[in-house]
Every structure is written in structure tokens, then in C-alpha cells.
Amino acid sequence: RQGRADEFTVKTAAERKRVLGDILGLDRWTIYEERAKERLRTIQAEAEAIELRLREIESELAHRSEYEMELDSAQKSIEELGAALQEAQTAYQQIETARTEFRHAEAQIAEIGRRVARAERELTALAEERVAQQKRLTEHEGLLAQADEVEAGYAAYQQAVEQEQTLGAKLHQSVELNERRVALEAQLAEARHRIEIKREVAAQRVAELESRLPDDTLLTKYEEVQAQLAHLTQLAESREAARDDRARIAEEQAELRTRNESLKAEMNALKEKIELLEQAEAECPLCAQPLSDEHRIELQARLQAKGQAMGNTYRANQAAAQELTGRARALEMQIAESDRTLRDTQALQRRAAALTERIERGEQAAEELKVAQTKLNQAERQLEEHGSEVRAKLAQILAQAEKLGYDAAAHEAARQAVAAGQVFAERKARLSAARTSVKEERETLARLAENEQRARKQMEAEQVRRTELEQKAGELEEQLQEAAAVEAELQRVRGEEAAARQRLGAAQQRLEACKALDRQQADKQKRRDELATEKSIHDELRIAFSVQGVPAMIIEAAVPEIEAEANRLLARMTGGCMHLRFDTQRETQAGEVRETLEIKIADELGTRPYENYSGGEKFRVNFAIRIALSKLLARRAGAQLQTLVIDEGFGTQDARGRERLVEAINAIQDDFARVLVVTHIDELRDAFPARIEVSKAPSGSTVMVL
Known part of the structure; x- marks a missing residue:
């Protein structure tokens, strides 16, 4: 903040107070003010929302009397409709009873119809059985009349x-x-x-x-195949030996290449050494000391002999590698030829296995x-x-x-x-059966007649019962014609009663909602009062945090202190010829008083604004104000200024001004642990007891403490 002292003096009077506030660190009060305003906006928004909700609640509570009237009306309707519903349910119950009896009568009529049909079928079956029984009786009586003829035929x-x-x-x-x-x-x-x-x-x-x-031809073929297989076995062994030789030759070739690469690197190094020795003023490659011509020639000869020996070894290795390459090619050709010959091994083995199997089968066949x-x-x-x-x-x-x-x-x-006599056997059997069953058939015929008469009487009784039930069903059907009207009346009364109960429930819900709104209204009013209290507090805080509040008080308290310290320093620098004053208020043409911060400087010519003074005079004023501000800030921070740095502050001063500025610096030097003055003016070299001279040279700057 100390670096902003010039800004403080050069700004307009209207802006100078804000700059002083920034120098004094009063911007935090702006943050506090903004926070208070933000909270006030939040409170205002919440208060407006509460007022809106309270108006909505009051509008809803205004319908409470209507809801109470709807509740009474619904309760009366339910009471009136209760009796009508009871009568409609009684009539509907009678209709349901008649409907049940009607269905029961129809079921009985259907059952009687089935029994009558069954009785008719039974009468028909009894009549048919009676006719068949009568026919059998007639046949048996005829057989009994032919008994002699049947007995004679049966004996034959x-x-x-x-x-x-x-x-x-x-x-x-x-x-x-x-x-x-x-x-x-x-x-x-x-x-x-x-x-x-x-x-x-x-x-x-x-x-x-x-x-x-097995014959002689088969045995001859078997011996030939075995001989061929033995030859192929020897050839395979020879091929494996050739492969081993080829692998060994490859290893030797790799070793020779490695040796030659190493020899080549060593020969190149020798070549470089020899080239160095051929140069004038050559040095020993081992001790880096100058060599005499004789010593250099001797060393050069030894290196060349060593290089020649390495070259001979290198060429011998190349020749050996070429010889190994030829041997490797010969082995490759041998292996390739063996591979071509050995391709027929499996076919020959299969042929030998087939011949062996045929011989074994021949021996087994014997x-x-x-x-x-x-x-x-x-x-x-x-x-x-x-x-x-x-x-x-x-x-x-x-x-x-x-x-x-x-x-x-x-x-x-x-x-x-x-x-031919089979007929008499059958007639004999029927005759025997007729003799034993004639009496039984006559009794069965009489019993069938009784059953037929009893079934007829039962059918007549069932028909009479069906007629009675049909008459009762007709009466019930006439009664059921009113069922639609009764059901419609019941549905109508039920619907009206349900609607009344629905209105009752709605009215009760609305009244319960009114009770909840009463509680909500009380809570909202309480919250509104709390927000009003909080708003008044934050209004006061907003005013206190504004530029007319605490910051103004701080500035009002700081200005006299800055003014006094600056005048003390300015008096030392000007010999009491200059004096400054801060005006914090001014009267407008309209007669109003406005906040400001003008610097008025008085000298032997009178009081003038800061802007009307020369550069040297302005510098002295700035210097005094800057020191005063620095001391104020240090005191507010609970610290003490230790170092004062003045960088090129004498250029605008005349000789007398520079003397007074030096005197001012010397006058305040006890207030600081050290004072550093940076200047290019030679006449000020001896103005201070100690100095650091910085000199610029082609090779760089040098520093000397004197």
C-alpha cells in the first residue's frame, strides 16, 4: 500500500478519499456492506413471499363460513337420505327374494320336466319289455307242444x-x-x-x-523293403550329423565376425593415433607430453607394426569365415538332398508294415x-x-x-x-329252458304291468306339481317386472347419499385445511416479525459499513494524524516555509456539505492547491505524506518501520531543496533501522556516512561498499 502514496496525491479531491480508504485497508468494510445488502435482499424476498402467502391464506380463510354451511347442508342431506335409502334397500331385498324364488321355481319346473320325461321313457321301456316278455312266453309254450319230436331228434x-x-x-x-x-x-x-x-x-x-x-515273391519284396529302410536310417543319421556340423560352423562364423569387429575398432583407434603422431608438435597419447622426432617415429613404427599384425589377423579371420561359408553351403546341399530322399521314408515304412502284416497273417493262417x-x-x-x-x-x-x-x-x-342234428340240440336246450322259465315269465309279465301302472300315476302327480309351480313362477315374474324401477331408485338414492357424503368429506377437509392455515398464518406472522427485526438490524449494519459509517470515522481519525506527521516532516524539509492541510468537507454552490479530501498547501506566497506547486515542491509534499502514511499503517498493524528506501527522489529538487531533503532524511534517520538512497547525482556521494557504489564495465557490473 505504501507504493500508492503518489496515487493518493495526484487523484482528484473526490477520488482521494476512496484512495485513502484503499491505502488504509477499508475495502473490507465494502465487503461487509455488500454482505449486509445481500442479507437485506434475502430478507426482503422472504418477507415478500411471506406477505404473498399471508394474503393467500387470508383469501382462503375468508371461505370458512361457506365451508361450514356446506358441512351442515351435507349432514342434513345424509340424514334425510338415510330413511329413503333404508326403504329402497327393503324394496330391493324383496325383489331379490322374489328373484331367488323365481329361479328356484324355474329349477323345480325343469327338474319335474326331466322327471316326467324320464317317467315317459320308463313307461315306454316297460311296455316294450312287456311285449318282448309276452313274445318269449308264447314261443316257450309252442316248444312245449313239440316236446316228443325234439326228444327223438336229440337222441339221433x-x-x-x-x-x-x-x-x-x-x-x-x-x-x-x-x-x-x-x-x-x-x-x-x-x-x-x-x-x-x-x-x-x-x-x-x-x-x-x-x-x-506267404510265397517266395512276398518274402523277396519284404527283404528289399527292409534293405531300403536300413539305407534311409543311415541317411537320416548322416543328415543329423550334417546339421550338427552346420550349427557348429555357424557358431564359429559368429565368433570370427565378433573378433573382426573388435579388431576393426582397435585398428581404427590405432589409425587415429598414427594420424595424431604424423601431425606437427604431436604429444604422447599416454602421458600427453611433447614427443621428440625420434621418439615419435619409433612410437609410430610400433603402432604401424601392431596395426599390420591386427590386419593380418583380420584377413585370416575373413579367409577362415569364407572357408566355413563354403563348408556350410556344402552341408546345406547335403541336408537338402537327404531331405528329398527321406521324403519317401513314411511311404516305405507303411509298405514294410503292410508286408510284415501279410507275412504274420500267412504264418497265422498256416x-x-x-x-x-x-x-x-x-x-x-x-x-x-x-x-x-x-x-x-x-x-x-x-x-x-x-x-x-x-x-x-x-x-x-x-x-x-x-x-344236421345241431338244430335238435338247440331246440332241446330251448325246450329245457322253457320248462324251467314259463312260470317265471308269467310272474315277470304281471310285475311289469304293475310297474307300468305305478309309473303312470307318478307321472301324473309330477305334471300336477309342475302346473302349480308354473302358476307361482308367473306371479313372481309379474313381481319382478318392477325390479328395474326398484334398482334404479336404489342406485339413485345411493348416488345421492354418496354425493352428500362426498360433499361432507370435502367440507370437513376444507375446514381441516383452514385449521392448518390458521397455524401456518401464525407461523408466517411470527416469521414476518422476526424478519422485520432482522431487517432493522441489517439496515443499521449497512449504514455502519457504508462510506458514511465506520470507514468515514476511521478516515476522520486518520487524517489529523497524517496531517500532523506530514507537517512535522515538511517543516524540517522547508525550514517551516510550507504547511499542508486536509479539508474533508466542502460546501457546494447549493449550500450543501459534501464529503471530500482536498490537500491545501500554504507557503510564503499563500495557500494553494497541490496541483499548483512545482515538481520539487510536490516531491517534498509526497515524501512527507508518504512517510506519514507509512508510520500510520505501521502503527495500525502494531509494528515499526525498519527500512526506508528513496529511489531517485532528488532529480526534481534544486540545490537548496536537495539540502533540505538530505537534512530531512538525516532528521528522520533515527526513526528507521536503515535508510537507503538510490541516486545518480555525484554531489550527493558525501552527503551520507556510508554508500554502495555500482560501476558498469564491459565484463559486468561491480559493487563496492565504502
Whole structure:
């Protein structure tokens, strides 16, 4: 802030007070004022919102009497509609009872209709059964009249049955013998066929095994393939050895290249040393000392000999590397040729495996051939032995069939007689049944007549009951014609009663809302009062924080102190010829008093504004004000100024002014721990007891403390 003293003096009177406030650090009061204003704006906005809400609450509470009237009206409507609703519900209940009875009557009528239909079906069934029973009784009575004829025919039928059974037994034995004969013949044929098949299979197996025996051609091929495989095995081993040699040669080549690279680097280094030695005034590459011509030539010869030896080694390594490259190419060709030859190894191995398998199968076939030949001989012997035994059993069966003496013609005649007498067997069975069931059928016929009469009476009673129910259902249907009107009346009364209850609930809700609004109104009014109190406090704070408040008081207190200190210093510098005064108020042409901060300076010529003085005079005024401001700020901060720096402050002063400025500096030097004066005026060198001279030279500035 000290650097703004010039700004304080050069500004206009209207702006000088603001600048002084900035120098004194009064800008914080502007922040406080803005915060107070911001809080006032917030309070004002909240107060306006509260006033708006209070007006809305008052507008809503004005309808409370209407809500109370609506509540009373709704309660009366509910009471009046209660009786009407009770009557409508009673009438509706009667309609529902009639509807239930009507449905019950319809169900009973339908059930009676089903029972009547069932009774009609039962009567029809009883009549049909009575007719069928009468028919059976008539048939049985007719059979009883033909009893003698039926008995005679039945006796002839029994005799024919006995004859047919005797011949049937013989037929059964004949069939069994024939089946045994056929079975033996089939067994003989099957055994012969099975043995022939076994013999044929054995013969085919013998022929197959004979064809699988190894011959001389197969053995010769097998030996040739084995010899070729042995040659390929040796070739593969030779290829692996060549690959090992090639890898070893590659390692040797890499080692030779590494040696030559190292030799090349060393030879280049020797070449540089030799070139350095060839230069005039050469130095020793080891000790960096000058060399004599003799010593240089000797050292140069040793380095050249060493370089030549390295060159010989380098060329020998190159020749060896070229030789290894030739050997590597030869090995590559050998490996490639071996790879081409060894491509047929797998095919040859498969061929050898196939030949080996064929030879092994031939050796196995030789063993199996002996077994197959034995089985073929056994099959031929079984075929010769089996036929004689089966033919003996077949001859025995044919003899038994001839002894039985079965006559097929007589058996057929007996069958026809049995078929012709079958009618009498059936008539005999019906006759026996008629003798036992005639009495029962007559009783059943009488019982059917009684059941038919009872079913008819029951059907007539059901029809009478159905007529009564249909009459009652008609009466109930007439009563149900009023159901729509009754239901409509009930719905109307229910709707009106529900609407009344809805109005009652709405009125109650509105009145409860009014109670809540009463509480909200009290809270809002309380908050409004609190905001009014807070607003008055912040109004006072806003005024206190404004430029007319605390900052003005601080400036009013600081101005006399600055003025006194500045005049004290100015009197020392001018010998009491100059005096300044700060005017903080001025009267306008309208007679009003305004805040200002004018600097009035008085000298032997009178009182004039700051702007009317020369540069040297202004500097002395600025210097005095600056020192006064610095001391004021230090005192306000609870500290003490330690250093005073005056940079080029003498250029605008005349000789007398410079003397007085030096005197002023010397006069105030006890107020500071050190005073630094920066100047280019030579005559001021001896004005102070100590100095630091800075001299500028081509190589840079130098500093000297004197």
C-alpha cells in the first residue's frame, strides 16, 4: 500500500478519499456492506413471499363460513337420505327374494320336466319289455307242444356225436403221428443241411487259409523293403550329423565376425593415433607430453607394426569365415538332398508294415489251416453217421399210422350227421329252458304291468306339481317386472347419499385445511416479525459499513494524524516555509456539505492547491505524506518501520531543496533501522556516512561498499 502514496496525491479531491480508504485497508468494510445488502435482499424476498402467502391464506380463510354451511347442508342431506335409502334397500331385498324364488321355481319346473320325461321313457321301456316278455312266453309254450319230436331228434344227434368223437380221437392220433413224421423228415433235412453248411464253411476256410500262406515273391519284396529302410536310417543319421556340423560352423562364423569387429575398432583407434603422431608438435597419447622426432617415429613404427599384425589377423579371420561359408553351403546341399530322399521314408515304412502284416497273417493262417482241415473231416463223418438213426425212427412212425386204421370218409359222414342234428340240440336246450322259465315269465309279465301302472300315476302327480309351480313362477315374474324401477331408485338414492357424503368429506377437509392455515398464518406472522427485526438490524449494519459509517470515522481519525506527521516532516524539509492541510468537507454552490479530501498547501506566497506547486515542491509534499502514511499503517498493524528506501527522489529538487531533503532524511534517520538512497547525482556521494557504489564495465557490473 505504501507504493500508492503518489496515487493518493495526484487523484482528484473526490477520488482521494476512496484512495485513502484503499491505502488504509477499508475495502473490507465494502465487503461487509455488500454482505449486509445481500442479507437485506434475502430478507426482503422472504418477507415478500411471506406477505404473498399471508394474503393467500387470508383469501382462503375468508371461505370458512361457506365451508361450514356446506358441512351442515351435507349432514342434513345424509340424514334425510338415510330413511329413503333404508326403504329402497327393503324394496330391493324383496325383489331379490322374489328373484331367488323365481329361479328356484324355474329349477323345480325343469327338474319335474326331466322327471316326467324320464317317467315317459320308463313307461315306454316297460311296455316294450312287456311285449318282448309276452313274445318269449308264447314261443316257450309252442316248444312245449313239440316236446316228443325234439326228444327223438336229440337222441339221433347224440349218437352221431359219439361216433364223430371216436373218429376224431383216431384223427388226433393220426395227426400226431404225421406231425412226428414231418418233424423227423425236417430234422433229417435240417441236420443234413447244417452239416453240409459246416462242411462248406470248413472247405472255404481251408481254401482261404491256403491262399494267405506267404510265397517266395512276398518274402523277396519284404527283404528289399527292409534293405531300403536300413539305407534311409543311415541317411537320416548322416543328415543329423550334417546339421550338427552346420550349427557348429555357424557358431564359429559368429565368433570370427565378433573378433573382426573388435579388431576393426582397435585398428581404427590405432589409425587415429598414427594420424595424431604424423601431425606437427604431436604429444604422447599416454602421458600427453611433447614427443621428440625420434621418439615419435619409433612410437609410430610400433603402432604401424601392431596395426599390420591386427590386419593380418583380420584377413585370416575373413579367409577362415569364407572357408566355413563354403563348408556350410556344402552341408546345406547335403541336408537338402537327404531331405528329398527321406521324403519317401513314411511311404516305405507303411509298405514294410503292410508286408510284415501279410507275412504274420500267412504264418497265422498256416496254424489255422490245420484246425480247419480237422473240422472239415469231422463234418463229413457226422453227415454219414446221422442219416441212418433218423431213418429208423421214421419207419417206426409209418408202421404205427398204418395200424391205427383211421377212415376219413366215415369221419366226414359223422360230421355231417352232427351238423344236421345241431338244430335238435338247440331246440332241446330251448325246450329245457322253457320248462324251467314259463312260470317265471308269467310272474315277470304281471310285475311289469304293475310297474307300468305305478309309473303312470307318478307321472301324473309330477305334471300336477309342475302346473302349480308354473302358476307361482308367473306371479313372481309379474313381481319382478318392477325390479328395474326398484334398482334404479336404489342406485339413485345411493348416488345421492354418496354425493352428500362426498360433499361432507370435502367440507370437513376444507375446514381441516383452514385449521392448518390458521397455524401456518401464525407461523408466517411470527416469521414476518422476526424478519422485520432482522431487517432493522441489517439496515443499521449497512449504514455502519457504508462510506458514511465506520470507514468515514476511521478516515476522520486518520487524517489529523497524517496531517500532523506530514507537517512535522515538511517543516524540517522547508525550514517551516510550507504547511499542508486536509479539508474533508466542502460546501457546494447549493449550500450543501459534501464529503471530500482536498490537500491545501500554504507557503510564503499563500495557500494553494497541490496541483499548483512545482515538481520539487510536490516531491517534498509526497515524501512527507508518504512517510506519514507509512508510520500510520505501521502503527495500525502494531509494528515499526525498519527500512526506508528513496529511489531517485532528488532529480526534481534544486540545490537548496536537495539540502533540505538530505537534512530531512538525516532528521528522520533515527526513526528507521536503515535508510537507503538510490541516486545518480555525484554531489550527493558525501552527503551520507556510508554508500554502495555500482560501476558498469564491459565484463559486468561491480559493487563496492565504502
